[in-house]
Amino acid sequence: MNSEIIPGARFPDFELPDHNGTDRKLSFLQGNDPMILTLHRGIYCPKDRQQLHQLVKFAPQCQVGFARLVSISTDNLILSNDLRLGVGANWPFLHDTQKIIQKELEIEEYTDQKHKPMIPHTFVLKPGLIIHKIYNGYWYWGRPSTAELHQDLREVTRDIRPDYKIDTEEMRQKWEDKELRKKDFYPYGKSWEKVFAEMSWSVDRY
Numbered sequence: 001m002n003s004e005i006i007p008g009a010r011f012p013d014f015e016l017p018d019h020n021g022t023d024r025k026l027s028f029l030q031g032n033d034p035m036i037l038t039l040h041r042g043i044y045c046p047k048d049r050q051q052l053h054q055l056v057k058f059a060p061q062c063q064v065g066f067a068r069l070v071s072i073s074t075d076n077l078i079l080s081n082d083l084r085l086g087v088g089a090n091w092p093f094l095h096d097t098q099k100i101i102q103k104e105l106e107i108e109e110y111t112d113q114k115h116k117p118m119i120p121h122t123f124v125l126k127p128g129l130i131i132h133k134i135y136n137g138y139w140y141w142g143r144p145s146t147a148e149l150h151q152d153l154r155e156v157t158r159d160i161r162p163d164y165k166i167d168t169e170e171m172r173q174k175w176e177d178k179e180l181r182k183k184d185f186y187p188y189g190k191s192w193e194k195v196f197a198e199m200s201w202s203v204d205r206y
Helices: 026-030 046-064 077-087 101-105 146-160 169-176 178-184 190-200
Strands: 015-017 023-025 035-037 068-073 091-097 120-125 130-136
Touching: 015 130, 015 169, 023 026, 026 035, 026 068, 035 046, 046 068, 046 077, 046 101, 046 146, 068 077, 120 146, 130 178
Parallel strands: 035 068, 068 091
Antiparallel strands: 015 023, 035 120, 120 130
16 A cells, blocks of 8 residues: 555545546545545455445445445446446446556555456545545455444544534534524535435436
8 A cells, every 4th residue: 555545644536437437536526525435356356245235235324424435446337337236336436447546556456467456445534535544455354344434434423523512502502693503513504405416426416
């Protein structure tokens, strides 16, 4: 792994085509929410499929918890969609056929000379693509359980949401002030239409 990719650093804002073939920047897909980013070997890997099956079950919690999910593999457009549809995922899948991420992050899986994939990783990112946690998934047990991701998202949400703890006199007073209410209470000035589009991961409606 590139020595600069550590907790507290900013993850590179890669721009890659999604499952519809539209180029998407990670920062655009994240918005102002926490994000779980998974890097995969590809459709041939049973470990990837098992992890994604677990995330499919976890995804509704991410939606109501205002957290994003994004997955990336080095598969082409067709295989990326086959993987996404095959596991029943509804979040953005990006594909990196040029292996840009593998090279920049220095995560080539050199033990697999046939596929030469990137070593699977899971990143939990704070807004601004700030790395909160890194999981190395070369072995399946190195990948986070959904219970661990729940804990990570709790920690991130507590850090970034000014209204995480609203049962204080200070927050009650802020609620009475219309400007502070807009600034310090979700959705922080955004329209609910935009929030619901983000919750449903309807990227083209952002």
